[in-house]
Structures are given as structure tokens and as C-alpha cells.
Amino acid sequence: MLVKQSGASVPAVLDVNRLPKFVDRLTIPPLARSSGMKQSPLSSGIPAPLYRISMRAIERRIHRSLPPTRMWGFGATSPGATIEARRDRPIFVEWVNELPGEHFLPIDHSIHGAGRGVPEVRAVIHLHGGRVPSESDGYPDNWYTPGKSALSYYPNRQEAATLWYHDHAMAITRLNMFAGLLGLYILRDETEDALSLPKGQYEIPLILFDRSFRKDGQLYYPVSGDPAKPWVPEFFGDAVLANGTLFPFFDTEPRKYRFRVLNASNSRFLYLSLSNGQAFWQIGSDQGLLGEPVELKILTLAPGERADLIIDFKAQAGQSVILRSDTYAILQFHVSDTPSADASALPARLRDVRRTVEREAVRTRLLTLEGGGDPDDPTTRTQPMLLNGAYWHDPVTENPTLDTVEIWSFVNVTEDAHPIHLHLVRFQILDRRPFDVFTYLNERELRYTADAIAPDANEAGWKDTVRADPGMVTRIIIRFEGFAGRYVWHCHVLEHEDYEMMRPYDVLASTDRP
Ligand code: C2O
Ligand code: CU
Ligand code: CU
Numbered sequence: 001m002l003v004k005q006s007g008a009s010v011p012a013v014l015d016v017n018r019l020p021k022f023v024d025r026l027t028i029p030p031l032a033r034s035s036g037m038k039q040s041p042l043s044s045g046i047p048a049p050l051y052r053i054s055m056r057a058i059e060r061r062i063h064r065s066l067p068p069t070r071m072w073g074f075g076a077t078s079p080g081a082t083i084e085a086r087r088d089r090p091i092f093v094e095w096v097n098e099l100p101g102e103h104f105l106p107i108d109h110s111i112h113g114a115g116r117g118v119p120e121v122r123a124v125i126h127l128h129g130g131r132v133p134s135e136s137d138g139y140p141d142n143w144y145t146p147g148k149s150a151l152s153y154y155p156n157r158q159e160a161a162t163l164w165y166h167d168h169a170m171a172i173t174r175l176n177m178f179a180g181l182l183g184l185y186i187l188r189d190e191t192e193d194a195l196s197l198p199k200g201q202y203e204i205p206l207i208l209f210d211r212s213f214r215k216d217g218q219l220y221y222p223v224s225g226d227p228a229k230p231w232v233p234e235f236f237g238d239a240v241l242a243n244g245t246l247f248p249f250f251d252t253e254p255r256k257y258r259f260r261v262l263n264a265s266n267s268r269f270l271y272l273s274l275s276n277g278q279a280f281w282q283i284g285s286d287q288g289l290l291g292e293p294v295e296l297k298i299l300t301l302a303p304g305e306r307a308d309l310i311i312d313f314k315a316q317a318g319q320s321v322i323l324r325s326d327t328y329a330i331l332q333f334h335v336s337d338t339p340s341a342d343a344s345a346l347p348a349r350l351r352d353v354r355r356t357v358e359r360e361a362v363r364t365r366l367l368t369l370e371g372g373g374d375p376d377d378p379t380t381r382t383q384p385m386l387l388n389g390a391y392w393h394d395p396v397t398e399n400p401t402l403d404t405v406e407i408w409s410f411v412n413v414t415e416d417a418h419p420i421h422l423h424l425v426r427f428q429i430l431d432r433r434p435f436d437v438f439t440y441l442n443e444r445e446l447r448y449t450a451d452a453i454a455p456d457a458n459e460a461g462w463k464d465t466v467r468a469d470p471g472m473v474t475r476i477i478i479r480f481e482g483f484a485g486r487y488v489w490h491c492h493v494l495e496h497e498d499y500e501m502m503r504p505y506d507v508l509a510s511t512d513r514p
Contacts, residue, residue: 080183134485210237284308287462
């Protein structure tokens, strides 16, 4: 198959399934190390450890049969080094842009925010799931060019969770993240320490994303047929990588492991299972531990979502087990047959997750997920999907007051599931309820067609990203805690996010009124 990019013929796309599988070892991103202490007005002058992390062009081998792949990473790696932080112990990160002067992926200059006058290479890093002051949150318009940097202050005043950091630059996030600008941020606390979950070499980050490659091993991101509008409405790669390696293997002992799983794909939902049909336990979601472990055989993970899993390989001594998503093989576990002492626990109770009750809400907002064109129809193909009918640059319409509770109801009239993410906050899912889309589109009247469905057990904890299914009203309940200021909410399908499915929102200090 010949594909066209920027008008020129490029080598055909690599058939990843012709590569030998499970011949490369899973790599674990290194731990980030602080370079000293810093104080700044951001921390009211209180000193905190400083990490200095540079975005750079790197080359990395994703498979032993391929030449190194050019990508963008942090320091020398992509995914970037894992930042480990503790609750209530703030840190600073200086995110340094040392990227080259040109982008290597197809920018769509017709998209708002990526016009010809805007520098091609720009980045701004956001801590996804972090309760972070607005000025440190990585606002999409606050990007900066090579040679510049931004200092972020992360107070870590929140419960333990698997957070992650990634680029958020206006209108090119899908390309910058596809290039590799993402990494994990693990926040720990005493509640979790007390549980004796598997740790150290038995606690493994698993950052999953799909990619396609050219025959020469370079990243391949598709373009539309229109050279003036190369944006594509979604990206689905040919293979799902684990920690940036194609079809790795991982040597395990016959015992329990804890996996911090992140779906960092642009668009792909993952449906994770083990090849032997074995069950596993989910102990945490986006914003930390669940109330109790949930036994699963298949885990659905939307882009942006995280799952904290326990897999017990005890009964698999001497065997191999493949982690897969649908029919995509991702990673093979080689379980040794040497017995292993396992002192770790899988507690029946993990923590108290108190439900936020609906009557605490001071306001309900009905927000549509709508628009989008027909991918096969060139005249409508490039219509954006919108949040409540508004574009990014329209005036702010969501402006909750600090320390109040609201219910946001996402009315999804599109044919896609959209993972909706709010910065700053954690929330709970109330329910999802099917409605008559046709009636809604024609009369703007919500006519429910069935009863509301409670969230699945593994979605019943604290979340920051929620799957809004097509034809459903998905309701979440949110307490706006932490900081007043300007934040964003958006779809975490990066192609949607870059093209208008993102909105600013304001958290108002309780004294200012809308
Ligand atoms: Cu994971 Cu607004 O981001
Ligand atoms: Cu976020
Ligand atoms: Cu979307």
C-alpha cells in the first residue's frame, strides 16, 4: 500500500505481524531524579525538590529487527522517566523545550491554533489528574518554543493515584503525544503503603499506546486525502506497544504483581485480557484505589484512563501468558517455575470511597457531545465535533464555584464513545442512560428510552476521565476542589481534542459571582 504524506510518496507501512514476537525485553522507564531544592512565589517561597526534564528528539529501538525509531521524548527516553511523588510533599518540575526546529508529523494548519503564523514546534506539559494551580496546569495556549521552559508547581495535595504527564499544546497535542511526549507520575500515600500491595520489582508501569510504522521503522501517522486539511478524525495503529516496545516479553515470578496501566493511545480503546482466560483484579482507577478489588477477565480502558491491576501468576509457573487487547497481542509474560515467596497482599478492603450524593449538587449542566462529519464524505468530513455546540475560542460557559458540587450530564448524540476529562478535579460517575437521539436532535427534548445504568464496579471509584457512550446521557458528580482559575475539559481522543472538542472552564473563587 502506498501512502501519501505532504504530497510525496513514502515507503509502505510496515506489516508489524511479520516481525518476530516477544523477542525484546519490556523496558521500564527510569525514575526521575530531582536536581536540588527550589523556592518560588508559586510555592509561596517554601522550598521543594526541583526536577528538570527536557523534551528532546531521540532515537529508540522499539523492536530488535527494526532500525531505531525517531521520536520525541523526555531526557533520553520515551515514555519519559516516571516521577514519583508523595502526598502533601510538593515538587517543582521545570519542563524544558529542547526539541528541534521542525516537526516531523503532519500538522494541519487549517485547524484553529495551528495556523501558518504559529511556530510548528511548541509544547506545554500538563499533569493529567493533578490537583494543580491553574498557572502550573499546562494550559493549551501556554505553549513555548525550543530554547524556552516553563516551571510547574505540583502541590500533591491529593490522594495517591497513577497520574501522568503529557504535552497539551493547542491543536498539535495528537502529534506531540504520538511523537512520544508522555510519561507516568505516581503519587503515593500512607493509606496505600499500609496495604502491603506488591511493590519494588513487583510493581510495574505499563504504558500502552498504539502506533503504526513505515517499513524503515519510522513512526507513521496518517493524513487525509486533502493536502490542505491533513487532519484525520481518529488514529488506530497496527500494534499496541508496551512502554514503547513492540511485542515485548517480561520475566515474572509465579506470584502477584501490581501493574499501573495507562491507555495513552490517541484514539484506541483497549479491551485487555490474558490469553489463558485468567482473571485479574482491578484495585484502582484514574484517581487511586477503589473501595475494594474488582475481579475482571476483560478490562475496558479508554484513552486517558488508568487502571491499577493485580495479576497473580502463581498458578502459571513455567508457562507463558499473553496480555492482549482484542486480538492484538501486546506483551508476553514468561513465568518462571522457581517458586517465589510472596508476602504481598490483595486486601478485601482498600479504602473508603464515600459517594458524593446528588443533593449536594448546586447545579446540573446538560452538555452535548455533537457534530462531526461523515468520514467518507469529503464535504462534511472535516466538520469538528463540539462540546455543547461551542468552539474553543467561544466565551467560557462552564464556571463552577470553588468548593461546590455540580452534576455534569454529557448528552452524546454522536456515534462515538468519547472519554471526557476534566482538569483539576476528581469525580464520580452517577449513571448512564439511553435516550432517543433523533428526538433530541429535532426537538432538543431528552426522552429516555430505558432505565439508568449504574457504573461498572471498576468505575465506581474516583475518576478524572469518563467514557461517554453514544446515545447515552452520562452523568458525573464533581466537587470543584483545590484552586480557582482557568482550566480545561475535553475529549481525550486526541484527534477530537485538537479539533475543537475542548473547552476552557473557570473555577470561580466563592466571592466572585458569574
Ligand atoms: Cu490528559 Cu487535558 O489531558
Ligand atoms: Cu488532565
Ligand atoms: Cu471525542
